[in-house]
Amino acid sequence: xxxxxMIDKYFRPGxxxxxWCPGCGNGIVTGCIVKAVAKLDLPKDNVAVxxxxxxxxxxxGYLDFNTVHSAHGRALPVATGVKLxxxxxxxIVVTGDGDATAIGGNHLIHAARRNIDMTVVLYNNNIYGxxxxxxxxxxxxxxxxxxxxxxxxxxxxxxxELVKAAGATFVARATTFHAPMLADLxxxxxxxxxxxxxxxxxxxxISFGRQNKMGGPADMIKWQRDHALPLAAFEKLSEEQKAxxxxxxxxxxxxxxxxxTEAYDELIAAAQGGK
Amino acid sequence: MLKIHIERCKGCxxxxxxxxxxxLAVNEIEKVEIVNEQDCIKCGQCETRCPDYAIFVEK
Amino acid sequence: xSKILLLQGNQAVVEGAIAAGVKFFGGYxxxxxxxxxxxxxxxxxxxxxxxxxxxxxxxxxxxxxxASLTGKKVMTATSGPGFSLKQELIGYACxxxxxxxxxxxxxxxxxxxxxxSPSQGDIMQARWGTHGDHWLIALTPASVPECxxxxxxxxxxxxxxxxxxxxxxxxxxGHMREKIELPxxxxxxxxxxxxxxxxxxxxxxxxxxxxxxxxxxxxxxxGYRWHVTGLVHDETGFPKGTPAATLAATNRQHDKLYNNxxxxxxxxxxxxxxxxxxxxxxxxxxxxxxxxxxMARAKGMKVGLVRPITIWPFAEKQMKALAGKVKHIxxxxxxxxxxxxxxxxxxxxKVPVTLFAKYDNEPASPAEVFAKMEEAFK
Numbered sequence: 023x024x025x026x027x028m029i030d031k032y033f034r035p036g037x038x039x040x041x042w043c044p045g046c047g048n049g050i051v052t053g054c055i056v057k058a059v060a061k062l063d064l065p066k067d068n069v070a071v072x073x074x075x076x077x078x079x080x081x082x083g084y085l086d087f088n089t090v091h092s093a094h095g096r097a098l099p100v101a102t103g104v105k106l107x108x109x110x111x112x113x114i115v116v117t118g119d120g121d122a123t124a125i126g127g128n129h130l131i132h133a134a135r136r137n138i139d140m141t142v143v144l145y146n147n148n149i150y151g152x153x154x155x156x157x158x159x160x161x162x163x164x165x166x167x168x169x170x171x172x173x174x175x176x177x178x179x180x181x182x183e184l185v186k187a188a189g190a191t192f193v194a195r196a197t198t199f200h201a202p203m204l205a206d207l208x209x210x211x212x213x214x215x216x217x218x219x220x221x222x223x224x225x226x227x228i229s230f231g232r233q234n235k236m237g238g239p240a241d242m243i244k245w246q247r248d249h250a251l252p253l254a255a256f257e258k259l260s261e262e263q264k265a266x267x268x269x270x271x272x273x274x275x276x277x278x279x280x281x282x283t284e285a286y287d288e289l290i291a292a293a294q295g296g297k
Numbered sequence: 298m299l300k301i302h303i304e305r306c307k308g309c310x311x312x313x314x315x316x317x318x319x320x321l322a323v324n325e326i327e328k329v330e331i332v333n334e335q336d337c338i339k340c341g342q343c344e345t346r347c348p349d350y351a352i353f354v355e356k
Numbered sequence: 357x358s359k360i361l362l363l364q365g366n367q368a369v370v371e372g373a374i375a376a377g378v379k380f381f382g383g384y385x386x387x388x389x390x391x392x393x394x395x396x397x398x399x400x401x402x403x404x405x406x407x408x409x410x411x412x413x414x415x416x417x418x419x420x421x422x423a424s425l426t427g428k429k430v431m432t433a434t435s436g437p438g439f440s441l442k443q444e445l446i447g448y449a450c451x452x453x454x455x456x457x458x459x460x461x462x463x464x465x466x467x468x469x470x471x472x473s474p475s476q477g478d479i480m481q482a483r484w485g486t487h488g489d490h491w492l493i494a495l496t497p498a499s500v501p502e503c504x505x506x507x508x509x510x511x512x513x514x515x516x517x518x519x520x521x522x523x524x525x526x527x528x529x530g531h532m533r534e535k536i537e538l539p540x541x542x543x544x545x546x547x548x549x550x551x552x553x554x555x556x557x558x559x560x561x562x563x564x565x566x567x568x569x570x571x572x573x574x575x576x577x578x579g580y581r582w583h584v585t586g587l588v589h590d591e592t593g594f595p596k597g598t599p600a601a602t603l604a605a606t607n608r609q610h611d612k613l614y615n616n617x618x619x620x621x622x623x624x625x626x627x628x629x630x631x632x633x634x635x636x637x638x639x640x641x642x643x644x645x646x647x648x649x650x651m652a653r654a655k656g657m658k659v660g661l662v663r664p665i666t667i668w669p670f671a672e673k674q675m676k677a678l679a680g681k682v683k684h685i686x687x688x689x690x691x692x693x694x695x696x697x698x699x700x701x702x703x704x705x706k707v708p709v710t711l712f713a714k715y716d717n718e719p720a721s722p723a724e725v726f727a728k729m730e731e732a733f734k
Contacts, residue, residue, distance in 0.1 A: 025344050026300065026353040034583075037594070038305050039349060044327075045309035049348030067579050072422070083583055083594060088576035090425065091585040091595075092418065093448050099382075099415035103422025103430075104576060106406050107380050111426070111577055129418075132411040201345045227309075240314030243346060286406060293401035 023060055025053070032056040032066070034086045041080055043151075045239025047198040047224030051145050052081045054222070055114060057205035062212055070111045072101040074121035077152045077226075078145035081116045095125030098133045101140050109283040112212060113140040119160035120150045123179055127159070134188035134217050138282035141211040142219040144181060147226035155229030166233040185219045186274045192218035193274040197246035198225065200270060207272065216281045223250070223268075298355055299337060303328055306351035312343035321352075357540040365503040365529040366391035366433075368536055369459055370399060372507025373431050375542040378457075379405040380430040382419030384412055384438060387471040388527045389461040392433035413441035417458075421445060424454050425584060427550065427575025429511055433459035436469060439478055440485065446520055447486030448586045450609065453518040453563070453571065455550060457510045460522055461530040464717055473717035474527035474640055479694040482522050483668045489606055491613050493620060494522040494668040498642040500534035506665070508545065513620060515548040517612055518570050524667055526690065528640025528719050553580060562593030563605075569612035613669060622665040623674045627653060631660030633733040634678055636699055637688040638664045640719055645688055647722030652729055659729060667695070675702035686732045688712040688725055708732075 023031070029038075033056070042048045059069060069087040073079035075094035082089040088111070092100040097117050105113045122130050122144050133140070149167060150156040157167035157174045160181060164173040182193045192214040196204035204222055211218035225231060225242035236242050249267055251259070256269035299320070308327030318336040321329055321343060329352060343352045363371070369392055373381070381400060383393035397407040406423075410416040413434055420430035434442060439460045449456055462478045464470035478485075482494045493513050497503045503525070510521040539545065553560050553572040562582035563571045571591075574580035587595040588602045613620060627649050628634065637645035642663045652659040662678055664671050675698075678685060684707055687696040696711045703709050710732040714720045720728075 024353065024356070025350075026355075029350045033350075038302075039307070039351075042348065044307035045311060046348055049350065050346055053348075053350060066581060067577060070576050083585065086581055088425075088581050089583045090422070091583065091587065092421070093444055093586055096414065096418040096445065099410060099418025100422035102408070102410070102415075103380070103382060103419035104425060105422075106408060106419070107423035107428045107430075108426035108575075108577055128411050129415055132415070198346065198348075239309045239348075240311050243311060243315075290401045290404060290406075293398075294404075 028056050028060045029053070032059060032086055033084050037084045040084055042077060043228045045225065045227040046077070047147065047226070047243070048078050048081065048145055050198040050201055051078070051143065051204065051222040051224050052084065054201055054205035054208055055081070055116070055143055056085070058208035058212055061205070061209045064112055064212070068110065068112055069114065070104050071114045071116055072097045072104060073116040074118070074126060076118040076121045076150065077147070078118040079116055079121060095121055095129065097121065098126060098129035098142070102133060102138055105138055105140055106283055106286065109139070114212065115140055115142040117142060117144055119144065119146045119148060120158040123159040123181060130185065131188035134185045134190040134219070136282040137189055137191055137216045137279050139215055140217060141208065143208060144219060144221045145224050146181070146221050147224045147230060149226050149230035151226045151229045155233060168233070181219070181221055182273045189217070190219050190274070191216035191276040191279045192272070194272045195221040195223065195268070195270045197223040197250050197270065199243045199246040200250065203270065210272065214275070216279060298334055299331055300353045300355055301329060301331070302351045305349045307349055309348065311346050311348065312352055315342040315346055317342065358537050359540055360535060360537050362533050363500055363536050364391060364531055364533050365497065365500050365525060366461065366531065367395055368500045368503035369433070369507050369523065369525070370395040371538055372504040374399055374403060375504070375545045376508050376511040377429050377547045378431050379403070379428040380420060380423035381405070381407045382410050382416035382423070382430070382432050383407070384410055384416045384434070386413070386435045386438045388463055388530050389433040389435045389459060392459055396431070413438035414445065417442040417445040420456050421449055421454050424456050425576050429515070429548070431457045431459065433461070435461050435463045435471070436465040436478060437467065439481060443485040446492070447488060447490055449520045450486065450490040450492055451586045452584050453609070454520070455514040455518050455573070456520050457507070457514055458520060458522050459525060461525040461527060463527055470717050472527065474690055474719055475715070476526050476639055476641060476690040477694070478524065479667060479689070479691065482524050491610050492520045492522065492668065493517070493613070493666065494524045495665060496524045496639040496667045497529055498639055498663060499529070500532060501536045503529065504536060504538065511548040515550045516570070517616070518573060519613065524639070526640040528643065557581070561591045563589060564591040565608065569608050569615065617669060617673065620666060621669055621671050621674070623671045624663040624665055626661040626663065628660035628662065630658055632658040632682055633684050633686070633729070634660050634662050634682045635686045635688055635725070635729060636662045636664070636695070638667060638695070641688050641690050641714070644720050644722045644725045648725035648729060651722060651726040657729070657733065659733065670698045670702070672702055675699055679703040679706040682707060684708050684710065684733050686710045686712055686729055688714070688720065688728070690714050690719060
């Protein structure tokens with residue numbers, strides 16, 4: 023299936039063009055989700071996409087699956103309910119950096135801790151885009167934002183390290199420059215039985231790029247190209263050389279950790295056996 | 298060859314910037330335009346990074 | 357066959373949930389509702405259901421929304437502070453029309469208040485806690501057997517009207533132990549059923565309705581792929597923010613309930629046939645009111661009790677009729693005065709309305725209620 027056929031198949035008819043600004047990377051990331059679903063040939067009826075609130079969370083409305091555009095920060099609890107109530111569904115969570123790591127931060131660590139089988143695609147554009155460019159927990163330190171006119175003095179999360187520490191069993195990162203890799207990582211995340219998170223580094227030219235003089239959409243994608251390194255290459259760098267760079271690819275994968283809904287089936291069997 | 302869904306294009310210029318053969322341009326109404334199709338090598342850079350699913354390479 | 361048990365109100369809710377076919381509970385510990393969660397954690401797996409203790413009150417509300425979308429009957433239970441935290445997603449469930457039941461065992465507030473003391477301080481929060489125009493149903497049991505019955509009724513209403521139903525308990529009813537007769541086997545209890553689409557998936561519009569104004573709701577995974585959103589949406593389910601779409605969505609969400617008040621609003625009348633005076637009380641506060649009415653009757657006073665079982669929507673018609681029947685109404689509630697505001701609005705000055713508000717951590721005794729009635733109805 024070529025890309026045009028994928029878009030025709032997995033996007034709801036008549037919903038394009040989408041609402042995202044010119045040059046916004048969210049469309050690239052959403053295209054990668056579609057490529058991953060196509061690669062795995064998942065039946066559309068068996069896929070549930072749950073999003074929160076924010077620019078990226080509007081993706082759910084375009085996709086021809088069982089979709090929920092939930093409340094700000096709450097995609098993961100809703101997704102947890104969907105998955106636990108019907109483990110046959112492939113659950114993909116679409117969320118942004120503010121949605122997932124600020125207002126929804128508590129849910130993120132607990133979903134990771136449970137190792138519940140779902141794939142979180144975290145669109146990291148380093149900013150609250152929809153509300154006009156306020157800083158998020160993933161805004162790099164010293165970056166400017168509508169609520170940080172002097173540059174933010176807050177350190178940002180390394181979200182991959184955070185969810186790994188919380189118990190996620192598949193953690194990966196790619197950028198919109200590396201779109202084919204991103205699609206492949208999302209597919210790996212979906213195939214992985216357990217909680218997976220793929221951080222998709224994506225450009226917000228209007229609300230982040232402008233304030234931080236990063237140039238136009240293409241310049242921001244070139245920035246991704248120039249600052250991302252495959253994990254193996256990144257690890258070979260000295261601490262000095264690592265500054266400003268970030269690793270991409272599969273960053274962490276744990277095997278043999280019990281998945282939550284499987285553990286729940288065992289609990290039910292035990293409870294019923296003990297009747 | 299190249300197929301454009303003009304109604305989806307927002308004129309961001311990403312495809313133009315990544316095209317290695319200068320096949321594309323953004324015109325005065327901020328839409329992508331094919332200016333040099335004979336040079337297209339079907340590398341797919343435009344399709345891969347178009348955020349709007351507005352350009353496809355037909356192989 | 358049936359069995360006779362001595363149960364707490366909270367436990368009767370659990371029995372009601374199992375009988376209603378609840379298969380998913382998302383909760384968070386909070387006094388005085390915790391028994392509901394603890395008991396369902398034990399019972400649900402035995403019937404193939406799932407219990408999950410979420411990381412917070414908001415998450416437990418989110419989880420039951422998600423589970424409801426798969427077609428399951430779902431419940432959460434909480435008390436004042438947790439109820440406040442759930443409010444945003446209660447609004448979401450109103451907008452997206454997601455059937456679910458929230459048990460709120462009210463305690464003294466605001467804030468941490470008095471976790472183990474009874475109150476009926478969430479009457480207005482149950483109605484107006486979330487933001488924006490919205491409508492939902494709240495039911496208030498006044499006995500342990502009624503906890504069971506109203507739990508079943510909560511599901512019947514929630515599924516029929518696709519609306520959140522709040523089982524508005526109070527600590528008196530939640531923790532009180534009372535005799536209850538339950539069927540040995542719940543298999544014969546009629547199960548509330550969600551309306552399913554009759555059209556093929558390709559013709560399905562998620563929020564299109566017939567004259568019932570209630571859209572069909574296919575479960576996720578059934579082949580009907582639809583979009584759920586808290587944004588104002590049209591009959592397709594996709595966001596649409598035009599004035600016409602907003603008006604249509606808002607009116608329909610109102611009318612689907614308010615066209616059916618006779619089905620939804622339940623009020624019990626006790627000794628009301630020849631009553632010249634009425635006390636209005638509900639939930640735990642009604643317990644003393646029954647006895648106070650008996651005491652008054654023994655002294656020859658023609659007093660009756662009007663007990664709203666459905667708290668929301670407000671029993672407008674019943675209270676207006678009451679104003680045409682009796683000379684004086686006393687409202688007794690375990691708060692500074694909330695439900696009385698609605699009674700006064702409906703009565704509109706036709707007869708005097710006196711409030712006996714009790715908000716000192718303890719329910720009133722029958723003698724206290726009687727004394728207040730004697731004073732008011734002189």
